[in-house]
Amino acid sequence: MVELMFQCLPRRSGWVSMEIRVIEEFYINKQIKQRSHMKGSKLDGICEFYDMDGNLEQRVNFKEGNLDGFLETYIKGELSSKRSFKEGYLDGPTELFDETGTLSATINFKRDLRNGVSRFWNKGQCVREANYKDGLLEGLTEDFTADGILIQRATYLRGQLDGVIFRFWLNGNIMEETDYSNGEVVGESRLYDERGKRISDKKEKNMVGTLTKVFRGE
Structure with a gap:
C-alpha cells in the first residue's frame, strides 16, 4: 500500500489544517488495485477500483x-451503470x-426509494415507462413491444392496480x-x-382470453 500526502489548503481566513491523502493499493502483479482520497480519517473525493488486468471496475465519489x-460500475472497462448519491442515499x-453499452434503464430515486419516472429499453426501444412515488408504483404505467407499439396501459395507487387496465392489439385497437x-x-x-368489436361468443372469448394471458406472462 502506498500513501501520498498533500499540503494544507489555503482559505481566505488563513491556512486550514486539512491534510489530503491519496492511498493506493496494488495486486501482486503490481497492477493498481485501488486508489482513494481521504481527508483526515474520512473518504473524501474520488475512489477507483481496478481488476488484475488494470481495467476500471468502479469509480465513486465521497464527501466527508x-x-x-456519482457511482460508476464497469465490466471489463465498459460502463455498466451510473448512480447518483446525496449524503449516502441514492438520490437522482x-x-x-x-453489454453493448446501450442504455437499458433510467430509474429515479429519492433517499433510496424509486420516485418519479422510470424507463426501460430493449436495444434502444423503450418497452416500459412507469411512475413511482415513495418506492411504489403510482399513476400511469405503459408497456410496449420491441417495435414500440403500445400493448398495455395501467394505473396504480400506492403500488396496487387501480382503475381500468387496457390491453391492445398490435393494430392499436383495444383487446x-x-x-x-x-x-x-x-x-x-x-x-x-x-376490429374493435365487442366479443360475446364464448369460443372467441376463450381465444382472446388465452392471448391476454400471454400478454400477462401467465
Whole structure:
C-alpha cells in the first residue's frame, strides 16, 4: 500500500489544517488495485477500483465519508451503470447499460426509494415507462413491444392496480378492458376482436382470453 500526502489548503481566513491523502493499493502483479482520497480519517473525493488486468471496475465519489455524487460500475472497462448519491442515499437518476453499452434503464430515486419516472429499453426501444412515488408504483404505467407499439396501459395507487387496465392489439385497437380496485379485479373483463368489436361468443372469448394471458406472462 502506498500513501501520498498533500499540503494544507489555503482559505481566505488563513491556512486550514486539512491534510489530503491519496492511498493506493496494488495486486501482486503490481497492477493498481485501488486508489482513494481521504481527508483526515474520512473518504473524501474520488475512489477507483481496478481488476488484475488494470481495467476500471468502479469509480465513486465521497464527501466527508458518505457517498455523494456519482457511482460508476464497469465490466471489463465498459460502463455498466451510473448512480447518483446525496449524503449516502441514492438520490437522482440511475442509468443502466447493456453489454453493448446501450442504455437499458433510467430509474429515479429519492433517499433510496424509486420516485418519479422510470424507463426501460430493449436495444434502444423503450418497452416500459412507469411512475413511482415513495418506492411504489403510482399513476400511469405503459408497456410496449420491441417495435414500440403500445400493448398495455395501467394505473396504480400506492403500488396496487387501480382503475381500468387496457390491453391492445398490435393494430392499436383495444383487446381487453379490466377494472381494478386496490389490486383486485372488479367485475368481468371486456374483450374485443382486432376490429374493435365487442366479443360475446364464448369460443372467441376463450381465444382472446388465452392471448391476454400471454400478454400477462401467465
